[in-house]
Amino acid sequence: MSIIQPEIIIQRLSTRSLGRKILLKSETESTNVWAKKAFQEAEPSGTVFLADSQTQGRGRLGRNWYSKPGCGIYCSILVRPRIAVDAYPQLTLAAGVAVAESLRATAKVDATLKWPNDVLLNQKKVSGILCEFAQTQSGDRAAIIGIGINVNHERENFSGELERIATSLKAETQQIHDRNVILAAMIQSLESKLDLLENNSEKILFEEWTQLCGMIGKTVSLMTGKVPVEGTAIGLDEQGKLLLDTTNGQRRAFDCGEVSFDAL
Numbered sequence: 666m667s668i669i670q671p672e673i674i675i676q677r678l679s680t681r682s683l684g685r686k687i688l689l690k691s692e693t694e695s696t697n698v699w700a701k702k703a704f705q706e707a708e709p710s711g712t713v714f715l716a717d718s719q720t721q722g723r724g725r726l727g728r729n730w731y732s733k734p735g736c737g738i739y740c741s742i743l744v745r746p747r748i749a750v751d752a753y754p755q756l757t758l759a760a761g762v763a764v765a766e767s768l769r770a771t772a773k774v775d776a777t778l779k780w781p782n783d784v785l786l787n788q789k790k791v792s793g794i795l796c797e798f799a800q801t802q803s804g805d806r807a808a809i810i811g812i813g814i815n816v817n818h819e820r821e822n823f824s825g826e827l828e829r830i831a832t833s834l835k836a837e838t839q840q841i842h843d844r845n846v847i848l849a850a851m852i853q854s855l856e857s858k859l860d861l862l863e864n865n866s867e868k869i870l871f872e873e874w875t876q877l878c879g880m881i882g883k884t885v886s887l888m889t890g891k892v893p894v895e896g897t898a899i900g901l902d903e904q905g906k907l908l909l910d911t912t913n914g915q916r917r918a919f920d921c922g923e924v925s926f927d928a929l
């Protein structure tokens with residue numbers, strides 16, 4: 666069993682602002698909802714909201730995030746990045762790289778990325794990212810970077826549809842992992858990725874993302890509207906949109922959608 670202890674996470678950090686303040690609840694509806702409320706009440710940038718369980722964990726596209734108590738990382742980070750609002754989707758890419766790097770470094774697993782917000786182990790989802798935009802009535806803006814990581818879940822914990830698509834570090838490595846160590850590595854890495862975006866070095870971030878992405882060069886199917894678009898994943902464009910060479914001979918950039926692909 667690993668217990669989340671904010672003081673241990675903070676001890677391991679050498680960040681300027683991310684994780685300087687960490688709040689922990691044993692249970693909350695959703696750490697993203699909690700962080701959004703706290704932003705309205707003037708919580709500072711860099712604050713991390715952690716919960717040991719969520720009763721209504723939120724995923725992308727209105728889905729739920731399975732938040733088994735005591736097993737996972739359910740975390741939201743409030744940031745006020747000095748980037749244009751139309752660059753906010755790049756925060757999802759930054760968080761993906763930070764999660765993949767931290768899992769590789771701490772759990773020694775071969776974590777890969779799937780556009781736009783998934784981190785995979787052996788083609789199954791170990792982590793998901795939900796970035797949400799927040800604004801006060803006076804126009805103060807922030808992003809809430811919500812990150813869920815399946816850490817010490819048993820394989821049997823994933824039932825129904827999750828059995829096919831989800832995994833955890835424990836299920837893949839047969840070892841219990843310390844959530845404090847993973848959280849500290851992830852927060853530390855995320856600050857450096859946000860620095861890249863704020864310093865107009867997003868190209869470096871996109872290269873790192875592409876290196877970690879398991880889809881590049883593969884035939885993928887992207888669902889954006891009602892009809893799927895088939896093509897080869899080429900990488901990211903200069904804004905972080907997904908580039909596909911479609912089967913009808915066009916190169917197209919996409920800023921949203923749901924990708925599926927065969928690993929082989």
Ligand code: BTN
Pocket residue numbers: 694695696697698719721722723724725726728730738739740741782783792793794795811812813814
């Ligand atoms: C997805 O893959 O669809 C995104 C999942 C994001 C889940 C995390 S868990 C912490 C934070 N709070 C939430 O309610 N959601 C995010």
